[in-house]
Amino acid sequence: DADVTQTPRNRITKTGKRIMLECSQTKGHDRMYWYRQDPGLGLRLIYYSFDVKDINKGEISDGYSVSRQAQAKFSLSLESAIPNQTALYFCATSEGQGLFKPQHFGDGTRLSIL
Amino acid sequence: EDQVTQSPEALRLQEGESSSLNCSYTVSGLRGLFWYRQDPGKGPEFLFTLYSAGEEKEKERLKATLTKKESFLHITAPKPEDSATYLCAVMRLAGTALIFGKGTTLSVSS
Numbered sequence: 001d002a003d004v005t006q007t008p009r010n011r012i013t014k015t016g017k018r019i020m021l022e023c024s025q026t027k028g029h030d031r032m033y034w035y036r037q038d039p040g041l042g043l044r045l046i047y048y049s050f051d052v053k054d055i056n057k058g059e060i061s062d063g064y065s066v067s068r069q070a071q072a073k074f075s076l077s078l079e080s081a082i083p084n085q086t087a088l089y090f091c092a093t094s095e096g097q098g099l100f101k102p103q104h105f106g107d108g109t110r111l112s113i114l
Numbered sequence: 115e116d117q118v119t120q121s122p123e124a125l126r127l128q129e130g131e132s133s134s135l136n137c138s139y140t141v142s143g144l145r146g147l148f149w150y151r152q153d154p155g156k157g158p159e160f161l162f163t164l165y166s167a168g169e170e171k172e173k174e175r176l177k178a179t180l181t182k183k184e185s186f187l188h189i190t191a192p193k194p195e196d197s198a199t200y201l202c203a204v205m206r207l208a209g210t211a212l213i214f215g216k217g218t219t220l221s222v223s224s
Contacts, residue, residue, distance in 0.1 A: 004157070033211065043158070043201070043214040058211060090157050100146045100205050103212060105157030 003027045004106035006091050012112045019078045021109050023091030030096040032074040033103060034058075034066060036087040043090065049074055050096060081113045116141045120202050120215035127222050130191045135218045137202030138184040145205040147185050148212065149178050152199045161187075161200075192222045 004025045013019055023032065034046040045058030047066040055066060063085060065077045078085055088110050092103040121136045139147070146165050150158035162171040164180040171178045175196065177188040187200055199219045203212040 040216065042216040043203075043212075045211045048211055092157075102148055102160040102163055104160060105150075107155070107157045 004091055004093055004104055006089075006106040006109050008109060009107070010110045012114065013081055014114050015082055017081050017113075019081050019111070021076045021089055021091075021111070023074045023076070023106060025072050025091075025093045027093050027104060028071075029093035029104075030071065031094045031103075032068065033092040033094075034064075034074070034076045035090045035092065036060070036085075037090060037108075038087050046076065046089075083113045086111060086113045116204075116206060116213055118202055118204055118213050118215040120200075120218050122218060123216070124219045125221070127189075127192055127220065129193055129222055129224045132188070132190045132192070134189070135187040135200055135220070136184060137187070137215055139202075139204045139213075140183075141204050141206045141213065143206055147180055148203045148205070149185070149187055150201040150203065152201055152217070158201055189220070192220070194222050194224050196220065197222045 007022045031050050033048040035043045037043050044060050046060055046064050047058050048056050049068045052068050067075050088108050090105050090108045092105045094103045095101040118139045127133055146163055148163050149161040151161055152158045162178040167180055167182045169180050175190050179186050199217045201217045202215045205212055
Protein backbone atom coordinates (compact mmCIF):
# COMPACT_ATOMS: atom_id res chain seq x y z
CA ASP A 1 0.00 0.00 0.00
CA ALA A 2 1.13 3.54 -0.77
CA ASP A 3 2.48 5.62 2.13
CA VAL A 4 0.79 8.78 0.81
CA THR A 5 -2.64 8.19 -0.73
CA GLN A 6 -4.57 10.75 -2.70
CA THR A 7 -8.22 10.52 -3.68
CA PRO A 8 -9.64 10.80 -6.23
CA ARG A 9 -6.93 10.07 -8.80
CA ASN A 10 -8.87 11.80 -11.55
CA ARG A 11 -11.73 14.28 -11.46
CA ILE A 12 -13.59 16.17 -14.13
CA THR A 13 -15.99 18.86 -12.99
CA LYS A 14 -17.64 22.11 -14.05
CA THR A 15 -16.86 25.73 -13.32
CA GLY A 16 -18.36 26.93 -10.05
CA LYS A 17 -18.49 23.53 -8.36
CA ARG A 18 -16.99 22.89 -4.94
CA ILE A 19 -14.32 20.20 -4.97
CA MET A 20 -12.40 18.45 -2.23
CA LEU A 21 -9.19 16.52 -2.74
CA GLU A 22 -8.11 14.23 0.04
CA CYS A 23 -4.74 13.04 1.26
CA SER A 24 -3.94 10.45 3.89
CA GLN A 25 -0.56 9.14 5.01
CA THR A 26 0.76 6.17 6.96
CA LYS A 27 4.31 7.49 7.33
CA GLY A 28 3.67 9.10 10.73
CA HIS A 29 5.00 12.45 9.51
CA ASP A 30 3.94 15.70 11.16
CA ARG A 31 4.31 17.94 8.11
CA MET A 32 1.98 17.86 5.11
CA TYR A 33 1.87 19.92 1.91
CA TRP A 34 -0.29 20.55 -1.13
CA TYR A 35 1.32 21.41 -4.51
CA ARG A 36 0.02 21.90 -8.00
CA GLN A 37 1.99 21.03 -11.13
CA ASP A 38 1.44 22.73 -14.45
CA PRO A 39 3.31 22.10 -17.70
CA GLY A 40 6.17 24.57 -18.01
CA LEU A 41 5.72 25.92 -14.47
CA GLY A 42 6.90 23.10 -12.27
CA LEU A 43 5.60 22.33 -8.79
CA ARG A 44 4.20 25.24 -6.77
CA LEU A 45 3.20 25.20 -3.11
CA ILE A 46 -0.45 25.92 -2.26
CA TYR A 47 -0.67 25.28 1.51
CA TYR A 48 1.32 23.50 4.18
CA SER A 49 0.76 22.30 7.74
CA PHE A 50 3.42 21.49 10.32
CA ASP A 51 0.95 19.93 12.77
CA VAL A 52 -2.79 19.56 13.30
CA LYS A 53 -3.20 23.11 14.62
CA ASP A 54 -0.86 24.78 12.13
CA ILE A 55 -1.97 25.90 8.65
CA ASN A 56 0.10 28.18 6.40
CA LYS A 57 -0.39 29.71 2.98
CA GLY A 58 2.05 28.87 0.25
CA GLU A 59 2.97 30.64 -2.96
CA ILE A 60 -0.43 30.30 -4.68
CA SER A 61 -3.17 29.92 -2.04
CA ASP A 62 -5.83 32.19 -3.60
CA GLY A 63 -8.93 30.20 -4.51
CA TYR A 64 -8.00 27.27 -2.27
CA SER A 65 -8.57 26.27 1.36
CA VAL A 66 -7.33 23.34 3.44
CA SER A 67 -8.26 21.33 6.50
CA ARG A 68 -5.97 19.21 8.66
CA GLN A 69 -8.42 16.74 10.17
CA ALA A 70 -5.79 14.62 11.90
CA GLN A 71 -2.06 14.04 11.81
CA ALA A 72 -2.59 11.66 8.92
CA LYS A 73 -5.19 13.59 6.91
CA PHE A 74 -4.94 16.85 4.97
CA SER A 75 -7.60 17.91 2.48
CA LEU A 76 -7.60 20.62 -0.18
CA SER A 77 -10.79 22.40 -1.25
CA LEU A 78 -11.65 24.52 -4.24
CA GLU A 79 -14.69 26.50 -3.11
CA SER A 80 -15.76 27.56 -6.59
CA ALA A 81 -13.66 25.91 -9.26
CA ILE A 82 -12.47 27.83 -12.31
CA PRO A 83 -10.81 26.48 -15.49
CA ASN A 84 -7.34 27.82 -14.68
CA GLN A 85 -7.30 25.52 -11.65
CA THR A 86 -7.04 22.60 -14.05
CA ALA A 87 -3.77 20.94 -13.05
CA LEU A 88 -2.11 17.96 -11.42
CA TYR A 89 -2.31 18.21 -7.62
CA PHE A 90 0.14 16.52 -5.27
CA CYS A 91 0.14 15.94 -1.54
CA ALA A 92 3.47 15.46 0.24
CA THR A 93 4.67 14.71 3.77
CA SER A 94 7.92 15.13 5.67
CA GLU A 95 9.41 14.59 9.08
CA GLY A 96 9.70 17.62 11.33
CA GLN A 97 12.86 17.03 13.34
CA GLY A 98 16.56 17.57 12.72
CA LEU A 99 18.07 18.59 9.39
CA PHE A 100 15.38 19.43 6.88
CA LYS A 101 14.08 16.12 5.67
CA PRO A 102 12.91 15.27 2.12
CA GLN A 103 9.27 15.41 1.19
CA HIS A 104 7.51 12.25 0.04
CA PHE A 105 4.77 12.59 -2.55
CA GLY A 106 1.55 10.83 -3.40
CA ASP A 107 0.73 9.91 -7.00
CA GLY A 108 -1.43 12.96 -7.58
CA THR A 109 -4.94 13.95 -8.56
CA ARG A 110 -5.51 15.02 -12.14
CA LEU A 111 -8.21 17.71 -12.00
CA SER A 112 -9.98 19.07 -15.06
CA ILE A 113 -12.42 21.98 -14.77
CA LEU A 114 -14.64 22.58 -17.76
CA GLU B 115 14.36 36.56 -6.11
CA ASP B 116 15.00 32.93 -5.19
CA GLN B 117 15.22 30.80 -8.28
CA VAL B 118 16.03 27.28 -9.45
CA THR B 119 16.95 26.67 -13.10
CA GLN B 120 17.44 23.24 -14.61
CA SER B 121 19.17 22.49 -17.90
CA PRO B 122 18.75 21.10 -20.41
CA GLU B 123 14.94 20.92 -20.55
CA ALA B 124 15.18 17.63 -22.43
CA LEU B 125 18.01 15.16 -23.04
CA ARG B 126 18.13 12.14 -25.31
CA LEU B 127 20.85 9.54 -24.73
CA GLN B 128 21.77 6.19 -26.13
CA GLU B 129 22.02 3.36 -23.65
CA GLY B 130 25.48 3.50 -22.07
CA GLU B 131 26.08 7.16 -23.02
CA SER B 132 26.93 9.00 -19.79
CA SER B 133 25.92 12.61 -19.23
CA SER B 134 25.04 15.22 -16.60
CA LEU B 135 22.00 17.27 -15.69
CA ASN B 136 22.45 20.74 -14.21
CA CYS B 137 20.56 22.59 -11.47
CA SER B 138 21.65 26.16 -10.79
CA TYR B 139 20.14 28.08 -7.91
CA THR B 140 20.03 31.51 -6.33
CA VAL B 141 18.62 31.44 -2.83
CA SER B 142 19.20 33.47 0.33
CA GLY B 143 21.07 30.77 2.23
CA LEU B 144 20.80 27.14 1.21
CA ARG B 145 19.34 24.74 3.76
CA GLY B 146 19.33 21.75 1.47
CA LEU B 147 19.10 20.69 -2.18
CA PHE B 148 16.96 17.75 -3.23
CA TRP B 149 16.83 15.61 -6.37
CA TYR B 150 13.66 13.78 -7.36
CA ARG B 151 12.70 11.47 -10.18
CA GLN B 152 9.19 11.64 -11.66
CA ASP B 153 7.68 9.03 -13.95
CA PRO B 154 4.58 9.78 -16.06
CA GLY B 155 1.41 9.54 -13.98
CA LYS B 156 3.36 9.32 -10.72
CA GLY B 157 4.43 11.65 -7.96
CA PRO B 158 8.05 12.73 -7.54
CA GLU B 159 10.22 10.03 -5.98
CA PHE B 160 12.98 11.19 -3.65
CA LEU B 161 16.56 10.45 -4.76
CA PHE B 162 19.12 12.55 -2.83
CA THR B 163 19.58 15.35 -0.31
CA LEU B 164 22.72 17.50 -0.36
CA TYR B 165 23.30 19.94 2.48
CA SER B 166 26.67 21.63 1.85
CA ALA B 167 29.07 22.47 -0.97
CA GLY B 168 31.41 19.61 -1.77
CA GLU B 169 28.95 16.94 -0.70
CA GLU B 170 28.32 13.99 -3.03
CA LYS B 171 25.73 11.19 -2.96
CA GLU B 172 25.51 8.07 -5.12
CA LYS B 173 22.83 5.53 -5.93
CA GLU B 174 23.34 2.92 -8.61
CA ARG B 175 24.07 4.82 -11.87
CA LEU B 176 23.32 8.24 -10.37
CA LYS B 177 25.68 10.60 -8.58
CA ALA B 178 24.70 14.02 -7.26
CA THR B 179 27.19 16.77 -6.47
CA LEU B 180 26.82 20.25 -4.98
CA THR B 181 28.73 23.55 -5.25
CA LYS B 182 27.79 26.95 -3.88
CA LYS B 183 25.89 27.83 -7.07
CA GLU B 184 24.80 24.58 -8.69
CA SER B 185 24.26 20.87 -8.47
CA PHE B 186 24.89 18.18 -11.03
CA LEU B 187 23.19 14.83 -11.44
CA HIS B 188 25.64 12.56 -13.24
CA ILE B 189 24.22 9.52 -14.99
CA THR B 190 26.75 6.82 -15.79
CA ALA B 191 26.00 4.23 -18.47
CA PRO B 192 22.25 4.91 -18.42
CA LYS B 193 19.64 2.29 -19.22
CA PRO B 194 16.18 2.77 -20.75
CA GLU B 195 14.62 2.42 -17.29
CA ASP B 196 16.40 5.63 -16.26
CA SER B 197 14.08 7.54 -18.59
CA ALA B 198 12.07 10.00 -16.47
CA THR B 199 11.83 13.65 -15.53
CA TYR B 200 14.41 14.68 -12.94
CA LEU B 201 13.48 17.51 -10.61
CA CYS B 202 15.73 19.66 -8.47
CA ALA B 203 14.45 21.59 -5.44
CA VAL B 204 16.04 23.84 -2.82
CA MET B 205 15.12 24.83 0.72
CA ARG B 206 16.10 28.29 1.93
CA LEU B 207 17.46 28.86 5.43
CA ALA B 208 14.56 31.17 6.26
CA GLY B 209 11.99 29.31 4.20
CA THR B 210 9.58 26.57 5.06
CA ALA B 211 8.96 25.00 1.69
CA LEU B 212 10.77 23.75 -1.38
CA ILE B 213 11.40 25.79 -4.52
CA PHE B 214 11.33 23.46 -7.52
CA GLY B 215 12.97 23.76 -10.89
CA LYS B 216 10.98 22.85 -14.00
CA GLY B 217 12.81 19.59 -14.51
CA THR B 218 14.88 17.82 -17.14
CA THR B 219 13.16 15.08 -19.14
CA LEU B 220 15.61 12.28 -19.89
CA SER B 221 15.00 9.70 -22.61
CA VAL B 222 17.36 6.75 -22.91
CA SER B 223 17.04 4.53 -25.96
CA SER B 224 18.46 1.06 -26.45
